[in-house]
Amino acid sequence: xxxxxxxxxxxxxxxxxxxxxxxxxxxxxxxxxxxxxxxxxxxxxxxxxxxxxxxxxxxxxxxxxxxxxxxxxxxxxxxxxxxxxxxxxxxxxxxxxxxxxxxxxxxxxxxxxxxxxxxxxxxxxxxxxxxxxxxxxxxxxxxxxxxxxxxxxxxxxxxxxxxxxxxxxxxxxxxxxxxxxxxxxxxxxxxxxxxxxxxxxxxxxxxxxxxxxxxxxxxxxxxxxxxxxxxxxxxxxxxxxxxxxxxxxxxxxxxxxxxxxxxxxxxxxxxxxxxxxxxxxxxxxxxxxxxxxxxxxxxxxxxxxxxxxxxxxxxxxxxxxxxxxxxxxxxxxxxxxxxxxxxxxxxxxxxxxxxxxxxxxxxxx
Ligand SMILES: Nc1ncnc2c1ncn2[C@@H]1O[C@H](COP(=O)(O)OP(=O)(O)OP(=O)(O)O)[C@@H](O)[C@H]1O
Ligand SMILES: CC(=O)N[C@H]1[C@@H]2OC[C@@H](O2)[C@@H](O)[C@@H]1O[C@H](C)C(=O)O
Numbered sequence: 325x326x327x328x329x330x331x332x333x334x335x336x337x338x339x340x341x342x343x344x345x346x347x348x349x350x351x352x353x354x355x356x357x358x359x360x361x362x363x364x365x366x367x368x369x370x371x372x373x374x375x376x377x378x379x380x381x382x383x384x385x386x387x388x389x390x391x392x393x394x395x396x397x398x399x400x401x402x403x404x405x406x407x408x409x410x411x412x413x414x415x416x417x418x419x420x421x422x423x424x425x426x427x428x429x430x431x432x433x434x435x436x437x438x439x440x441x442x443x444x445x446x447x448x449x450x451x452x453x454x455x456x457x458x459x460x461x462x463x464x465x466x467x468x469x470x471x472x473x474x475x476x477x478x479x480x481x482x483x484x485x486x487x488x489x490x491x492x493x494x495x496x497x498x499x500x501x502x503x504x505x506x507x508x509x510x511x512x513x514x515x516x517x518x519x520x521x522x523x524x525x526x527x528x529x530x531x532x533x534x535x536x537x538x539x540x541x542x543x544x545x546x547x548x549x550x551x552x553x554x555x556x557x558x559x560x561x562x563x564x565x566x567x568x569x570x571x572x573x574x575x576x577x578x579x580x581x582x583x584x585x586x587x588x589x590x591x592x593x594x595x596x597x598x599x600x601x602x603x604x605x606x607x608x609x610x611x612x613x614x615x616x617x618x619x620x621x622x623x624x625x626x627x628x629x630x631x632x633x634x635x636x637x638x639x640x641x642x643x644x645x646x647x648x649x650x651x652x653x654x655x656x657x658x659x660x661x662x663x664x665x666x667x668x669x670x671x672x673x674x675x676x677x678x679x680x681x682x683x684x685x686x687x688x689x
Contacts, residue, residue, distance in 0.1 A: 329353060331663075332419050334409065334454075335656030336402050337426035340497025340569040341518055341618065342376050343532070344368050345405040348652035349415060354660035358481050362413045363649030366405035372397055379430055380569060386431040391442065398428050398442040403451035417453060424659030424683075425458040426651075432471065432568045439471045445686030457659040457683040464669045469676030470566035476502040476511035476673040477661070478654035482645055483614075491602070491610035492640070493629075494651070495619020497522070498567050499599050502673075503606040510606055511673040512563035515556075515598025516572040517619050521591045523573070528584045537624030540592035543585025549578055550593045559598060563605045564675035589624070596628040603633075613637040616647040659683065 330351040338345045345368070349361030368376070375394060379386050402425060410417060427443020445458040465471035479492045479502040489505035499517035503510040518533060525534045534540055556575055558565065576594065579587045603609055612635055619625050620639040629637045640647045658668050662683030670679050 327351070327357070327359070330357060330359060331421040331660050333422050333424055333656035333659050334406055334415070334420055335424040335426070335652040335654060335659065336406055337651050337655050338368070338398075338402075338428040339651060340429060341522060342368065342373055342428070342497075345402055346649055346652040347405050347409040348649035348656065349413070350653045350656040352657050352660050354657065354664045354666055356481055356484055358657060360646065360649075360653055363646055363652055364409055364412060365648065366408060368401060372401060376428060376430065383431065386440065387433070387438070391430075395442040395444055396447065399444040399447045400451070402427065402443055403448045406448070406452060420454050422659045422663060423448065423452065423454050423456045424460070424655035424657070425456050426460060426655040427458060429569075432566065434465050434470045434472075434566060437465050437468070439465045445684060449686040449688045453688045455688050456686045457662045458686065459684045460655065460658055460662070460668060460682055463682035464674050464676050464680050467676050467680055469669055469674035469680065470564050471674060472566040473500040473502070473511050473513060473673065474658060474668060475500070475651060475654045476509050477668065477670070478650070478657045480504050480509050481657065482650075486643060487611055489606070489608060489610045491606070491613045493599055493613055493615045494617040495595070495599070495615060495622070495625060496617040496651070497569050499595065499619070501599070501602045503610060505607070508607070509670060509672055510563060512565045512602070512605065513567040514602045515558065515567070516576070516591075516595050517599075517617065518622070519569050520572055520576055521588060521595065524579065524587055524591055528587070533618070534588055534622065537592060537622035539585055540588040540622070541624040541627070543583070543587070543589035545589040545593035546582060546586060547593075549582075549590050550597055552578075553594045554597050554601070559601050564673060566674070592622070592624045593628060595619075596625055596632055599629065600632040609635070611635060614640045614643060614645075616640045616645070616650050618648075620647050
């Protein structure tokens with residue numbers, strides 16, 4: 325029986341890999357109490373995904389362009405996905421207090437105090453008849469924070485009963501970690517995760533990603549190239565720090581000279597080396613790593629992480645979490661925190677000068 329003190333929220337996010345819209349339900353007090361519900365991914369229509377991929381490859385347009393039509397289409401895709409979710413899982417609209425609409429990041433430059441997520445709160449609230457919170461990252465960035473990652477406070481809520489320190493690693497388009505040790509929460513983006521490998525595999529094999537990490541697992545990484553890729557100044561920068569999806573594409577161009585399996589193996593080794601390097605930026609070594617995001621399904625990533633870290637490295641399912649929907653749940657959780665005026669980010673998670681609330685509320689009526 326659900327606790328009546330908890331609010332029901334639906335979170336929706338389309339991540340940097342742009343595969344589709346993840347939708348999930350949570351019931352929470354916005355603090356330590358969280359009950360997770362179902363989740364589902366609703367793929368973008370191919371034409372919309374193509375438009376979004378083209379947009380993020382064109383930074384000036386992603387930053388300054390008038391994107392009204394595209395943003396309306398992205399908003400409607402989110403509203404449709406959430407409506408479908410409520411039907412599919414028999415969620416009574418009236419029981420949902422708030423929708424946490426992360427939307428689609430198309431440009432993220434915290435050093436310019438600028439981040440852009442597509443998703444019009446008023447439009448989605450009107451379409452669904454439910455209050456919406458969106459623009460989660462804007463207040464943080466405006467105050468000088470990195471505006472990402474935002475999952476850490478949700479990770480802390482989920483990890484409260486686990487042995488600590490524990491590291492949660494999200495291998496999405498970009499990699500990010502949350503180090504949790506009691507009240508200490510340190511977070512930052514680690515480097516590339518699936519986006520580099522996805523784009524390589526698409527170019528070479530016409531496939532959206534390296535299923536199971538099989539291509540990467542069948543080749544030999546070029547160790548000298550990995551060592552030189554690890555010389556990127558980002559890795560020495562102290563945390564907090566964050567990345568845009570394509571920040572390593574130009575840097576990793578040398579991989580184009582390699583064959584298919586060697587190239588994929590080299591990108592996988594680079595991804596894992598950058599994630600493992602995160603231990604240099606936390607106060608003490610984690611006793612365990614829990615891996616979330618689509619990259620946990622890449623067996624080559626998981627094997628290399630295990631070899632590199634020397635402590636247990638497991639998918640988050642090992643502790644009963646759902647690695648496909650943590651981010652969607654997170655924005656439902658953060659929407660409730662926003663309603664309650666609680667911080668969404670901390671100096672140790674985004675570098676914001678003081679704990680900071682955020683999000684904008686769009687009432688359905
Ligand atoms: N079966 C699989 N085998 C290998 N890799 C997979 C598999 N399924 C998904 N992936 C990888 O996971 C990626 C999607 O991960 P995820 O959905 O966590 O990313 P995202 O949420 O879009 O990104 P981010 O967290 O950066 O916003 C895919 O692009 C692919 O590279
Ligand atoms: C600006 C932006 O959308 N960043 C994403 C991206 O995808 C992974 C990583 O880069 C992380 O920083 C963030 O997403 C997750 C949900 C976060 O904020 O925790």
